[in-house]
Amino acid sequence: MLDAGPPHAATVVARVQESPTIFTLQLRFDDAAAQAAYRFAPGQFNMLYLYGAGEVPVSIMSDPEERDVIGHAIRAQGRVTQGLARLRPGDKVGVRGPFGRGWPLQEMSGCDVVLVTGGLGCAPVVSVIHYVLRRRERFGKLVIVQGVKHAEDLIWHEQYARWAALPDTQVLVAASEGGPLWPWHVGRVTDLFALASFDPACAVAMMCGPEGMMRSAADNLLARGLPRTRLYLSMERNMQCAVGRCGHCQFGGAFVCRDGPVFQWGEVETLLAHKGF
């Protein structure tokens, strides 16, 4: 059990700077048996500990069948994540996890997959994109809808272009403010839903990003005929314990760390309509 008690020591085996603020870390538990026993589902997260600074929740980006390392994409923001950004291969961190409930991968099988992300592109959704692309035959169409504020906010430009070129894959990106050479839509991300091509009778949609964006994305998707029970989102709240104890991540009666971070839309839509929970 790597999700109970103190963290377990792990080593940074690789680090890539993806954008000025985003970097990926590949981690491996120092205890080989722990590494071999570690299993997770896309959408789950780990608590990453930086010596003396603290722990932060970070989604697991790597493929669940990858057993050798555990991948995380992290944006350097505050105290802990800026410290994590300074780590180099060979450096040590603490890891506990995996925590929470991941994406409904069973339900996706055989159906179209619609992925909606906002802001700076969300790790939980990117992990599903990779998951689907590696098992392409199991799923129908893949629709990726991504909204950003400024054109420069879109990281992994080439990835989006590459995904857009794949068969049965639709990439819809919008920036509220475009820029020179911006190949995608300029305007609101919600403008894009009319263009999304999927079969509402057999589709699963997953969202992650700012809550206002997810609310309007949900309205659009439900209006397109997607059943409520096939709409999911990943939520973010302050997290300090990850085991349903410290109380910070509560959303109504739910502990996001334990009952989420992935929820079915119907479980949270009522409370999401009110700011402050």
Next chain:
Amino acid sequence: MFSHPDRAAFLPLAKLPSLVAELMARGYRCLGPAKENGAIVMRELESPEGLQRGLQAEQAPGRYRLTSDPHDRYFAWANGPQAIKPQTFAPQESLWRAERDEAGGLRFVPELPAVVKRAVIGVRACDLAALAVQDAHFLRTGRRDAQYAQRREALFLVAVQCAEPAATCFCASTGDGPTPAFGYDLSLAELKDGFVVVSGSDEGQAVAAALDLPAASAQQIEAAQRQGEAAAAAQTRSLPGRKLRDVLMSRLEHPRWDAVAARCLACGNCTAVCPTCFCHAEADVPALDGRTSDHLRTWDSCFGEAHGHLHGFNVRPDIRTRYRQWLTHKLATWHDQFGRSGCVGCGRCIAWCPVGIDLTEEVAALVEVGPP
């Protein structure tokens, strides 16, 4: 308490020290009421005779004043600022520490409190109800909190029936008092000349047996029962129901939240004194030698700035949303989590609020007027 009157015993007033002595002989450090900083708090007794008599306190919204009981009873006070919560859920403690060696390698070491057997004398029915809720939270199957469990298992609880509720008490309305119904090792009801004693655990039974007490008479049992009924009847505050979940969740945009936010200081006193609040912060404190860092857990409050902090965004940026979070968690969504409300009617948050906000008044206003 009186579900098994046949098992009730009688402890004459003069023999109360022998109960403390018996607990001490069994290795318990005994805690009893004491005056400190103008309030009644639980402190360790130095000797079996150390229990104080005549303590009392007057409570009202934003007010707590020590007084003394004209009848010089042992337990004629209602409650102090803290229930038994600090005995199980420590205000601050280290959960584990990280050790770093010269090569930068990390090792994680769990930290556990020393096992100290503690007996608390003077626990109230509301305190026991709150402890049951804390147990459900910290000892949840599959996720037992090791530190909490260690302290909890070493606890012996001597409950007392409340004869003189404070003006802020409303446990009768929440169904949690004033007579202890469960969760105690021993429960006492104080009469003029002694205590009706009931045991609620094997250990409690053994302690009572060692005191070699006579059975309580039918009159004594009846007097205790009547005393409990009178204490319930004396309470003036109440909540308008035991399950307010749906009605409160239908009042989330009610103007009353703005009105209470204009008074509330977001000081968090209410959460610090509440016996059911479980929120805590976790933070790392590295030692100056650069080799070890403690992972500390400290009581936290949903009224604080940091509680809803996400980088670049606060989920609850204002007092309105924080007070609403507190009240709706306590009285509404707590039902989803624990199958009951998070309020046991102790009234502490009323007395210790510096501006005297009274949750029963807020709830009445929220529930009374129709939606929004």
